[in-house]
Ligand code: SF4
């Protein structure tokens with residue numbers, strides 16, 4: 001199997017200690033022993049030794065959300081995401097990826113997206129030539145109405161359809177391939193037409209800040225998170241006593257080290273009520289790419305997160321990531337609701 005020495009090191013250094021066993025959102029949702037970083041590392045270790053076939057590891061490798069809960073908890077300091085992503089590249093390039101992944105990739109290359117339907121009707125604005133509002137494909141195809149609400153809060157920003165695909169979907173499905181890097185370069189070229197880019201989705205922001213940099217793709221525009229921008233705007237909101245609970249997004253906390261911006265926004269309008277597993281320990285609540293090929297399991301992941309909220313009596317969850325917003329909304333129990341951070345501000349203006 002053609003993976004880098006660095007990736008092999010991540011596999012071979014796993015002590016199979018089980019410390020990451022309880023943090024995998026997929027393993028927590030389906031209860032399967034194969035769904036944690038330890039089991040994935042063990043399987044790939046067998047493939048490297050020639051005792052298992054690569055194709056037999058394929059489904060398990062695509063059951064990973066790349067959320068990094070294992071990385072955050074790995075007592076030996078290794079990062080299982082590295083080998084998982086490289087094994088995806090190997091699976092795709094060797095033609096051994098599962099048929100549902102090949103079908104999604106075909107859809108992507110035919111339609112330039114993996115999602116059905118039309119994107120949110122937000123393009124053609126030219127209000128602000130200096131600042132771009134970047135949403136990402138996941139948000140514009142799956143969360144159209146909230147995208148429009150977010151846009152209504154930012155005056156003098158532009159939208160740009162050509163910039164929406166950062167390459168993240170290709171990266172998630174195929175790792176670092178030639179096509180992924182080319183798409184990232186194409187996106188960077190669009191972003192660099194602006195002085196500032198407000199990035200709606202923390203997963204996309206982390207991808208731009210980390211992978212683009214690692215691949216030598218320069219972004220001259222200043223990248224700002226949506227939460228940072230909202231705090232800077234000083235919107236005319238009123239403070240009340242409603243309780244709101246932040247769903248910490250894994251990319252925001254573990255990859256961008258942002259533990260506070262969402263909580264500061266909640267404090268502007270109400271009371272911050274914490275649920276179980278917060279900050280870097282938060283359970284991720286949804287991934288819309290995976291929802292395309294393992295819908296039932298993604299619904300279980302979101303329901304599992306709801307249980308953390310229910311156990312603490314948290315009635316209103318506030319999200320900062322469109323994937324988690326959509327999946328939590330699909331699974332909200334009666335008497336509970338999920339809103340985006342901009343919806344929270346709007347209902348207090
Ligand atoms: S990155 Fe997340 S989904 Fe993947 S093995 Fe680690 S904890 Fe599980």
Ligand code: SF4
Pocket residue numbers: 013014015016017018019020021037038041070073074075076077078080
């Ligand atoms: S915590 Fe780290 S070393 Fe231990 S089983 Fe998980 S990935 Fe391997």
